[in-house]
Amino acid sequence: MTDYNLLVTEPLSNRVVAEALAQCFRVPVSDVDVADEKTDQNTRHWDAMVLCGTENLRGDVRTSLDIYARDSVQPQPSEPELAAALARVLGHSVLYPAEEFLQGVPGLAAADGTVTRARLLDPGEDPHDETAGYKVDAVEAPVTDLPNAQVTRLPEIVRYQRKPTPVRDGLVASLNILGTGRTDDIGSPYWTAATNLGAWEKLVRTKADDWAPAGWYPPDLYVQTLSARDELEALQPQLPVQAAELLEAAVDLVDREFIKLTVPDPAWYLDLRTQGLDVPDPHDAAWWWTRRPDPLPW
Incomplete structure (x- = not known):
């Protein structure tokens, strides 16, 4: 079986859910079994091609499927495809789980075809109303049936994204082989290097x-990463000679790519001070501060 976990912004009867699922999965409605917590489990059609349990919720999302x-x-x-199909059929927005590392930032398919991301607060997570149900705090594009959600970029999509880091992974393996320290020793120089x-x-x-995947990059995270390069x-x-040589070679590989992807601009980063970000004075700035992405991603 394939399982799907979806949230809908409106309360739905079991009959409405069954008809919608039949249409989306292209099966007869008689081959769809939908039940809620009040349904007698002995009366269910367990051999149905599509099974669905529903739960009524409070807040901005009202039905769990x-x-x-x-x-x-x-x-x-796929889960996004089913969410989009259900949104069209039901006429209401459907939220679906994001990648594992983006808990709390589900995808959202709206009835008009809009596909975006949302920030979903669990019951009690809203600091302004701990008795509230689920709250869609923000969305990256306007959604008709979530008029109170702030429309804004969600920086957590960028912060918690996963990217392959083969250079870093190679350094970790090499440093651990040396036997003079461990990269999993939190706070140690080897851990800091990795x-x-x-x-x-x-x-x-x-x-x-x-x-990608967000299509933009928060300026504060960009500055934070340049500062990480300072720390490298x-x-x-501070490292033993052999470890320092390994780190220098690894950093050089990434530096070369950074140079290819940026353009020289000696003082561009000073404008970031207007956003309250802490950046070095020009006479203290290393060369990586003097190159910028073109265009800027924020």
């Missing part, structure tokens, strides 16, 4: 991917 489709149901849509190199490589790879430079003299 726990859906199972048998392997014989074809085609088998962590900051990972942040530096992640930034460069995000730029190479045209700032300061760290090298």
Whole structure:
């Protein structure tokens, strides 16, 4: 079976859910079994091609759908595809789980075809109203049936994204083999080297991917990553000679890519002070501060 976990912004009867699922999965409505917490489990059609448990919720999302489709149901849509199809059929927005590392930032498919991200607060998570139900605090695009949600970019999509970091991974393996320290010893120089190199490589790879998946990059995170590059430079003299050489070689690989993806602009970063960000004075800035992405991603 394939399972789907979706949230809908409106309360729905079991009959409405059954008819919508039948349409989306292209099966007869008689082959869809929908039940809520009040349903007598002995009366359910457990051999149905599509099974669904519903739960009434409070707040900005009103119905939870726990859906199972048998392997014989074809085609088998992905979770985003099913959410979009249900949104069109139901006429209400449907939220679906994001990637594992983006808990609390589900995808959202609206009835008009809009697909965006939302920030979903669980019951009691809203600091202004701990008795409230689920709250959609923000969305990245306007959604008709969520008029109170702030329309804004969600920086957590960028902060918690996952990018491959093969240079960092290679350094970790090499440093651990040396036997003079461990990269998993939190707070140690080796841990700091691996962590900051990972942040530096992640930034460069995000730029190479045209700032995907979000399509932008928060300026405070950009400054934070340039500062991590500062720390890598300061760290090298503190390491044993062989470890320092390994770190220098790894950093150089990422630096070369950074140079390819940026343009020289000696004082561009000073404008970031208007956003309250802490950046170095020109006479203290290392060369990586004097190159900028073109165009700026924020």
